[in-house]
Structure formats: C-alpha cells, structure tokens
Amino acid sequence: MGQKIEQDLQRFRKIVRGKVKSNLSKYISRGEMIGKKGNDYVSIPLPSINPPQFRFGKKNSGGVGVGPGQPGQPLTAPQDGEGEPQAGDSPGGHILEVDLTLEELADILGEELALPRIEPRGQKNIVTEKDKYTSIRSVGPESLRHFKRTFKRALKRQIAAGTYDPQQPVVIPVREDKQYRSWKEVPKPDSVAVIIYMMDVSGSMTDEQKEIVRIEAFWIDTWIKRHYNGVETVYIIHDAVAQEVDEHTFYHTRESGGTKISSAYELCHKIIDARYPPSQWNVYAFHFSDGDNWGDDVPKCKDLLHHHLLPKLNLFGYGQVESPYGSGEFAHHVFELAEKHENVVVSHIPDRDAIVGSIKEFLGTGR
Amino acid sequence: MSWGFYNTNLPPHLRVLKDEIEGYAREYGLDFFETIFEVVDADDLNEIAAYGGFPTRYPHWSFGMQYEELKKSYEYGLSKIYEMVINNDPCYAYLMRCNHTVDQKLVMAHVYGHCDFFKNNAYFAHTSRKMMDEIANHAARIRRYVERFGEDEVEAFMDKCLSIDDLIDIHSVAIKRRDDASKYDFTALDEPERTETEDTPRFKAKGYMADYINPRPENKPSDAEETKAASRILHFPERPEKDVLLFLIEHAPMKNWQRDILSIIRDEAYYFFPQAQTKILNEGWASYWHSTIMTQKVLEPSEVIDYADHHSGTMATSSRRLNPYKLGIELLRDIERRWNMGQFGPEWENCDDMEKKRTWDKQLGLGRQKIFEVRKIHNDITFIDTFLTPEFCKEHNLFSFSYQEQTKNYVIESREFHKIKQRLLFSLTNFGKPWIYVIDGNHRNRGELLLRHEHHGIDLKLDEARDVLANLQYIWARPVHLETVCDGQPTLLSFDGSEHTQQTIGGTDDRKTAAKTK
Known part of the structure; x- marks a missing residue:
C-alpha cells in the first residue's frame, strides 16, 4: 500500500474516532455496539460523514427499475438505509460502518469520561522473566559476537601498537578484542485479572434492567481488558441461592424466588479462594441488584463483604438498578461500608441515560 | 510515467x-x-x-x-x-x-x-487530456497550503468546498453565457484589464503548468476592498448564476489560498462531470x-x-437500480438492429400496421455507422430521450417507481412508456441533483447571498440543505439564504452564522422585484 493513502486513511480514522467520541454517551445508553461485537473489534454504525450536499428528499422521488411486478407493488430489495434509488451507480448516502478495535474503543471511553488508568496492584503481577540483550561482555558464544565493537577494539589495539597501516587497512581481531552480546533477565509484568459479575435474577428484576446490566458489563469489560493481559470473567446469578453460569444464561435467566444476596457473596468468595487467589490475580467484583434483600440477610452480607471479600478485591462495584418493585434499601448498607473501604463504589442506575455516569463512577477510581 | x-x-x-x-x-x-x-x-x-x-x-x-x-x-x-x-x-x-x-x-x-x-x-471535448499532470500539480499546491497553514485549517476548508462541488454549470462549457474571464482572473468586470506582464515576468509554460509556474499575483487588500465596494453598487450577478463555485471564487471574501483550493475543486469537478453525464x-x-x-x-x-459468467455478472440488474452497463449495451444493440433493418424515420413512425412492423426489414445495414454517430454526439439524456422506445421498455421489463409517504417505501408506479422515460430523464438531469442558482450577491443591500432552488416537484432534504448553507455561509462570511419550496409552500432557509431560520415567503415574485429596485 502506498504511503499516501495511509495518511488519508489515518486522517479518516481520526475523524471517525472523534465522531464516536462525541456520540459516545448516545452509543452507551442505546447499547448499539454490543450486538456488533466481533472477536476483537466492534462495528459501529456512524451517520454518514460525507460532506453534506444539496439533495432531493424522498417525498415524490422515484426512479426506474427492471423486473417483474405490478404497479402498486413495493420494491422487494431491502431499504439500504438512506439509499436513494437512481439510474446509474452513483453512491447513495448509506450508513457507514466502521470497525474499531476494543482497545481503541476503550481509549475513546477513557478519554471521553476522563478515566484514570488502572495500575495493577503490587508485586503479584510479576509472572515471567524475559531475556533482554542489552549489555556486552568479553566472553560468549561466537554466534553472539558483536561484530562492530570487536573490530573497533581490534582497530584501536592495532593503532596503539603501531601495526595498523592506512595504506593497507587490514584489521584482524585477536582473542582479547572479541566482544559478545549479553543479556539481562528483565521481569515482565504479566498482569491478569478476573471480573466477577453478580446479578440478582429474582422476580423483581425486569428485562430492561438486565439490559442495563449488560451494557454496563460490556463497558467495564472493555475498559478492564485494556489494562490487563489476561482477563477472565465469571458470572454468578442469584435469588435465594446462587450459582455460577455462563454469559448467555446470566442475561437470560429469570427466577421467581426471593432474594438472598449473601448467597452470591459466599459463592464469589469461594470461587476467588479456589481459582483466583488474590496473590496472583487482580480481582474485580460487580454486583447488580434492585436493592431488595431479605431483611435478615443484610448483616451476613455486610460481614462477608467486610471481612472476607473486600480485602481480596481490587474493586467492588455495587450497581443498583431501579425497579418498580424493589425497595432499593441495600445500597445504603453497602454505602456504609464504602466509608471504611476505599475499594467500594456504589452507583445508582435508574435508567439508560444514567449508564454513562455509572460507568464513570465505577471506573473513575483507577483501581 | x-x-x-x-x-x-x-x-x-x-x-x-x-x-x-x-x-x-x-x-x-x-x-x-x-x-x-x-x-x-x-x-x-x-x-x-x-x-x-x-x-x-x-x-x-x-x-x-x-x-x-x-x-x-x-x-x-x-x-x-x-x-x-x-x-x-x-x-x-x-x-x-x-x-x-x-x-x-x-x-x-x-x-x-x-x-x-x-x-x-463531444462531451469530453473540453476536458483536459493532461489531467494526470494537472492533478499532480493540484496536489502539490494543496500540500504546500497544508504545510503553510496547517492540516486542520486546510482540511476544514476543503470539507466545505467538497460540500458544494456539485454546484457547477455543466452546460457552461458549451455555451458562452458571458465574456471570457480566465479562471484565475478575479478583477471586477468593470475594472480595466490589469497588465500583469509589466510588473511580473511570465515564464513560458505548457498549458497545464501555466497556473503553476505563473501564479496569479497576490491581491492587495486595498484592491480587494475596492472591488468589493465597486461590485456592491451593481446588482450582481446580472442573471441567475448556476456556477455557484465560480461566483464564490470571483466574489467571496476568501484568502488567496482558499480561493485557489476552491478553484482546484472546481476544475476537477468540471473534469469529472462528463463521466457522470x-x-x-x-x-x-x-x-x-x-x-x-x-x-x-x-x-x-x-x-x-468464465467469460459468460463475468459478462453476465456485469450486466446483472436489480429492481431498485438500473444497471448502466446493461441499459447502455441493450439500447446500443437496439439502435444497431433498428438501423440495420431501417426501422426509423417518418415512414416507420407513421406505420400503424403492426404486422408490417414486425417483419420490417429494409436491409439498410446502417447500424454500425449509426452507433458510432451516437457515441460521438450524445450524452445520457439525449441518448435516452432519442432512442428509448416503448417496445424497448416492454421487452426489458422496465418500470418506474415512486416513494410512498404512507408506507415509507418505494413502490412500482407504472409501466407506461412516458412515465418511465420521464422518471429516467429526471434522474439524469443535472445528475439527479437539485438546481441551485445564485440570485443575488447583495441581497437586501447587505452583501448577503441569495440562492434559489428551482423546484421541479421534489423538495430538498432539509437537514442536509441546512448543513450546506452553513458551509456556504462560512465561505461567503455574510448571511446566506436559499429560496426553495417546502410542502408546496415557498420557503426561505437562512443561516446567519449562528442560527438557522426557516420562514414561509408570500411569493417569490415580490421578493424578486424588491431586490431589483435596490
């Protein structure tokens, strides 16, 4: 590819980024991107960014086509966006789909919401050591011989010894001249993280609220994945009892039972201890609920959080969605804990428009 | 190369x-x-x-x-x-x-x-045949502006130019609407011809390099002011100007580099339009x-x-889009057949005997000659207008379609010949784009720009039209107005640099006379 088009392409990408950035809150609250997620990129429908031109509207417009059909019959081909049917093949203004990598998307999110970067905690992230060839020594295998330095030294020696003849510039390195590349072992931080999502699936949670959770989870994923090399996700649903499920089940399960939040915290605790020891993992836990808990269960929840969960977590996010049934009282209890633990964030998400703010609250801690 | x-x-x-x-x-x-x-x-x-x-x-x-x-x-x-x-x-x-x-x-x-x-x-006769070189020069000039004034600045301006690059007068290359003004001659009409040659030497240059090697001398600010003052007194343009780009190049208060960029965009638009035409x-x-x-x-x-596969792929049609390859080749073949068999002229037109028509063959063999003539003198509009026949429409299953407000969909409108032809010609006329004219460059005697959309039955897409107005306003630097028709009501869209307004106007005629009396 020529360099020229590369520049124009970069420029175009920059404009797209800007567009996505300025429309980000709209994209977030509509959840448009999630359905378009590929393995490592998302397709984003952008309104056309072509320069505007004087054009005809649709009203009274028409054209000529070919094929069977009676007058009055609608044209069968799908409406491709705003595409105006025309003679010739002049491009109709259609919706532009651009692909962004998840990293790019996370960067845009970070810039737009002014999120601080996450700093992986402590020493636990040192997993691998890598050899870096940065230094020089005088012994080593021939395959690592530093050619230039070796000959430079040989030249120096010959000049000093007076055996160098500029008329006949022959430089012969001897044993002492030889220089070899040498390596250092560099610890390479290889940080891993696990995100544990917990959701209340009791009867009082509606589909709309689950959708909100889904959108939140998508963005939290995107952001946290940007900062760690390996991110795993765990999904836990609970009503009166908790169970670990896969992603699809997580969003599509509906139970009718009561609510015991402690069941989820307990399971979460067990999973962390069994599979994600905090000494090696950065653990994130997010819990979404409508805030309705069985009264007697509250002290147990607080105890679990205070003594067992919170010390092991990078961040505990409690997102309370508003439901027509829930009392929303549980948020207060978590909030009390937030005063003692700085890794607790409580966020209210009454509707889709609040998602942006909530994401900022969750991720604004930089933890 | x-x-x-x-x-x-x-x-x-x-x-x-x-x-x-x-x-x-x-x-x-x-x-x-x-x-x-x-x-x-x-x-x-x-x-x-x-x-x-x-x-x-x-x-x-x-x-x-x-x-x-x-x-x-x-x-x-x-x-x-x-x-x-x-x-x-x-x-x-x-x-x-x-x-x-x-x-x-x-x-x-x-x-x-x-x-x-x-x-x-014939429609390519006016195009430059050294466009490879000219376009490279255009690029060199624009790159130089980017270096001098910054990428963002130049790009922002180019976006505005590209938003109006279709506002040209495609027939101007064939009709002399007014005395020649070189494309880089910005002196007012009534000013005596300036003798550039005396102060600046002109270097010998090939045609396509002329503008590059002998750039237009920088306009002194005072000159620009004078010309503006002089032109304000006149009512201009004298008649509605379809070449909005030219009008802007000549009269809008742009910096020289901006004027040059707009000229480049206009030159390229004139080079490319015959291909669409x-x-x-x-x-x-x-x-x-x-x-x-x-x-x-x-x-x-x-x-x-393989050939048959690829050829038929190229000729494939869809119900929503007429394939120009298919329509073109079939019409040419139809012409060749008709002229070979003598199926043309008054005798053929006036013959009512269907049986006779079916077996009509005068063995003239003029087909090849005729299509060579067609390729020489026709463009799409005259081509369709002259050679599209009811028989052809029937044989190729053509229909016209229209947009239905209720269903928000396009439906088949008719299979009548005149309707099909009308729709087809409409979509080709002015490339299926609205007709926009400059009416007044000193509207309300306040240096505002008045454009008119000549309404032929289809309203403008308003949101986009407003964006274009904003771009025009940036170039014109004074408020701009566009007369159009909206839902049957004559309407004036305006943008004054900060807000868009839309008002119904009583009758365009009053306005015209009012403007003229000034």
Whole structure:
C-alpha cells in the first residue's frame, strides 16, 4: 500500500474516532455496539460523514427499475438505509460502518469520561522473566559476537601498537578484542485479572434492567481488558441461592424466588479462594441488584463483604438498578461500608441515560 | 510515467494480448489515444480507485474512507474492481495482477471502448487530456497550503468546498453565457484589464503548468476592498448564476489560498462531470465492444464459461437500480438492429400496421455507422430521450417507481412508456441533483447571498440543505439564504452564522422585484 493513502486513511480514522467520541454517551445508553461485537473489534454504525450536499428528499422521488411486478407493488430489495434509488451507480448516502478495535474503543471511553488508568496492584503481577540483550561482555558464544565493537577494539589495539597501516587497512581481531552480546533477565509484568459479575435474577428484576446490566458489563469489560493481559470473567446469578453460569444464561435467566444476596457473596468468595487467589490475580467484583434483600440477610452480607471479600478485591462495584418493585434499601448498607473501604463504589442506575455516569463512577477510581 | 512505489510493468503475455486486442479494436474502427496498461495489486488498485483513478490526487480523508470501503468489500469478496481507465492522453488503464487471463482480455477490450469514447464523444471535448499532470500539480499546491497553514485549517476548508462541488454549470462549457474571464482572473468586470506582464515576468509554460509556474499575483487588500465596494453598487450577478463555485471564487471574501483550493475543486469537478453525464452511453459502448471483440475475436473455447459468467455478472440488474452497463449495451444493440433493418424515420413512425412492423426489414445495414454517430454526439439524456422506445421498455421489463409517504417505501408506479422515460430523464438531469442558482450577491443591500432552488416537484432534504448553507455561509462570511419550496409552500432557509431560520415567503415574485429596485 502506498504511503499516501495511509495518511488519508489515518486522517479518516481520526475523524471517525472523534465522531464516536462525541456520540459516545448516545452509543452507551442505546447499547448499539454490543450486538456488533466481533472477536476483537466492534462495528459501529456512524451517520454518514460525507460532506453534506444539496439533495432531493424522498417525498415524490422515484426512479426506474427492471423486473417483474405490478404497479402498486413495493420494491422487494431491502431499504439500504438512506439509499436513494437512481439510474446509474452513483453512491447513495448509506450508513457507514466502521470497525474499531476494543482497545481503541476503550481509549475513546477513557478519554471521553476522563478515566484514570488502572495500575495493577503490587508485586503479584510479576509472572515471567524475559531475556533482554542489552549489555556486552568479553566472553560468549561466537554466534553472539558483536561484530562492530570487536573490530573497533581490534582497530584501536592495532593503532596503539603501531601495526595498523592506512595504506593497507587490514584489521584482524585477536582473542582479547572479541566482544559478545549479553543479556539481562528483565521481569515482565504479566498482569491478569478476573471480573466477577453478580446479578440478582429474582422476580423483581425486569428485562430492561438486565439490559442495563449488560451494557454496563460490556463497558467495564472493555475498559478492564485494556489494562490487563489476561482477563477472565465469571458470572454468578442469584435469588435465594446462587450459582455460577455462563454469559448467555446470566442475561437470560429469570427466577421467581426471593432474594438472598449473601448467597452470591459466599459463592464469589469461594470461587476467588479456589481459582483466583488474590496473590496472583487482580480481582474485580460487580454486583447488580434492585436493592431488595431479605431483611435478615443484610448483616451476613455486610460481614462477608467486610471481612472476607473486600480485602481480596481490587474493586467492588455495587450497581443498583431501579425497579418498580424493589425497595432499593441495600445500597445504603453497602454505602456504609464504602466509608471504611476505599475499594467500594456504589452507583445508582435508574435508567439508560444514567449508564454513562455509572460507568464513570465505577471506573473513575483507577483501581 | 513512473509511480515510484508501484511496479506496473506489463508482463510479456499481457503485452502480446494488448497488441492483439488493440489491433482488433482498430480494425473495428475504434479511435483512441495511446493506451498504457498498468498492472497493479488489488490493494494498489483499491488505492487508485479511492483517488478516482489518480494516484497523485490531493490528500483528503474522504479518499481514505473510500479506500477502506473498497478494501473491506474486496476482502469480504463482495465486490471487485474490474476496470479502471483514465481520460487522459495517453489513456491509463489498470489491470489487477491476480485476474485470470480471460478477465484481462475482457478488461482490455472494454478499456479500448472507453478510450475511444473519451477521445470522440463531444462531451469530453473540453476536458483536459493532461489531467494526470494537472492533478499532480493540484496536489502539490494543496500540500504546500497544508504545510503553510496547517492540516486542520486546510482540511476544514476543503470539507466545505467538497460540500458544494456539485454546484457547477455543466452546460457552461458549451455555451458562452458571458465574456471570457480566465479562471484565475478575479478583477471586477468593470475594472480595466490589469497588465500583469509589466510588473511580473511570465515564464513560458505548457498549458497545464501555466497556473503553476505563473501564479496569479497576490491581491492587495486595498484592491480587494475596492472591488468589493465597486461590485456592491451593481446588482450582481446580472442573471441567475448556476456556477455557484465560480461566483464564490470571483466574489467571496476568501484568502488567496482558499480561493485557489476552491478553484482546484472546481476544475476537477468540471473534469469529472462528463463521466457522470455519459455513464450509460459510455459503459454501454465499452460493454458493446468488449462483447463484440471477445465473442468474435479473442475468446478461446476454454474461456467461454468464465467469460459468460463475468459478462453476465456485469450486466446483472436489480429492481431498485438500473444497471448502466446493461441499459447502455441493450439500447446500443437496439439502435444497431433498428438501423440495420431501417426501422426509423417518418415512414416507420407513421406505420400503424403492426404486422408490417414486425417483419420490417429494409436491409439498410446502417447500424454500425449509426452507433458510432451516437457515441460521438450524445450524452445520457439525449441518448435516452432519442432512442428509448416503448417496445424497448416492454421487452426489458422496465418500470418506474415512486416513494410512498404512507408506507415509507418505494413502490412500482407504472409501466407506461412516458412515465418511465420521464422518471429516467429526471434522474439524469443535472445528475439527479437539485438546481441551485445564485440570485443575488447583495441581497437586501447587505452583501448577503441569495440562492434559489428551482423546484421541479421534489423538495430538498432539509437537514442536509441546512448543513450546506452553513458551509456556504462560512465561505461567503455574510448571511446566506436559499429560496426553495417546502410542502408546496415557498420557503426561505437562512443561516446567519449562528442560527438557522426557516420562514414561509408570500411569493417569490415580490421578493424578486424588491431586490431589483435596490
């Protein structure tokens, strides 16, 4: 590819980024991107960014086509966006789909919401050591011989010894001249993280609220994945009892039972201890609920959080969605804990428009 | 010409093919500039296509967007560029390296059709045949402005220019509407001709380099003020000006670099429009020739299936979009048949005996001669207007469709000949774009710009029209207005630099007289 088009392409990408950035809150609250997620990129429908031109509207417009059909019959081909049917093949203004990598998307999110970067905690992230060839020594295998330095030294020696003849510039390195590349072992931080999502699936949670959770989870994923090399996700649903499920089940399960939040915290605790020891993992836990808990269960929840969960977590996010049934009282209890633990964030998400703010609250801690 | 980063040599087996096909093309009477085939990879072809065929085009992000689209749809196997040929002397045409030999043959034969058309069609007569060089110069100038004034600044201005680059007067190249003013002559009409030659020496230059080597002298600010003052007294333009770009170049208070960029955009718009203006005829002509040369001369028996497959792919039609290749080739064949059999002229037109018409054959054999004449003097509009017949519409199952407000969908409107023809001609007239004129450059005696949309039954897309107005306002620097019709009501859209207004006007006639009395 020529360099020229590369520049124009970069420029175009920059404009797209800007567009996505300025429309980000709209994209977030509509959840448009999630359905378009590929393995490592998302397709984003952008309104056309072509320069505007004087054009005809649709009203009274028409054209000529070919094929069977009676007058009055609608044209069968799908409406491709705003595409105006025309003679010739002049491009109709259609919706532009651009692909962004998840990293790019996370960067845009970070810039737009002014999120601080996450700093992986402590020493636990040192997993691998890598050899870096940065230094020089005088012994080593021939395959690592530093050619230039070796000959430079040989030249120096010959000049000093007076055996160098500029008329006949022959430089012969001897044993002492030889220089070899040498390596250092560099610890390479290889940080891993696990995100544990917990959701209340009791009867009082509606589909709309689950959708909100889904959108939140998508963005939290995107952001946290940007900062760690390996991110795993765990999904836990609970009503009166908790169970670990896969992603699809997580969003599509509906139970009718009561609510015991402690069941989820307990399971979460067990999973962390069994599979994600905090000494090696950065653990994130997010819990979404409508805030309705069985009264007697509250002290147990607080105890679990205070003594067992919170010390092991990078961040505990409690997102309370508003439901027509829930009392929303549980948020207060978590909030009390937030005063003692700085890794607790409580966020209210009454509707889709609040998602942006909530994401900022969750991720604004930089933890 | 060397591209530097492309290796475009024609491999020997293609060179043999080229000589062979070129020979056949000449035998058939095609007449073309020397044609240079460049062999490029798919990626390079996409890049060149994104630049409208000119690898040396000026930088702009919209080409990057084009490229990404082409690249994606090529990678997903949705589309593939078969041929690309540049109206230039010599003609440049691109072949994709990975194509099969049969495709290369098809493309070459097709290209010679285009080259003949470029050289001989009347509507291309005014286009520069050194466009490769001119476009490179345009790019060099714009790059220089980018270096001097910054990428963001230049790009922002170019976005505005590209938003109005269709506001040109395509007929101006054939009609003398007023005395010649060179495209870089910005002196007011009543000012005496300035003698540049005396203060600045002019260097000898080839035509396409003239503007580059002898740039227009910088306008002194005081001059600009004077001209403005002088022009304010006059009512201008004298008659509605369709070439809005020219009007802006001559009268809008732009910086010199901005004026130059707008001139570049306008020059390129004038170079490119004949291709849109003759799309059906041009593609039809080239397809006619690739099919003739392939089937009568070069096709090997083993290639027939592939050829048929690709040819039919090119000719495929859909119900929503008329394929210009298909329409063009079929109409040309129809003309050839009719003129071969003498099915034209008053005698044929006035014959009411259907039986007689069915067997009408005077064995005139004028077909080939006729289509050569058609390719010389017609554009799409006159082509359709003259040669589209009810029989043709019926045979090819054409219909007209219209937009239905209730269902928000397009429905088949009619299969009547006159309706089809009307819709088709409408979509071709002014490229299916609204007619916009400059009415007054000193509207309300306040230096405001008044444009008029000549309404032919279809309203403007208002949201987009407002954006265009905003861009015009940026260039004009004073409030701009557009008279149009909205839901049957004469309406004035205005933008004063900060807000858009839309008001119904009592009658456009009052306004006109009011403006004139000033």
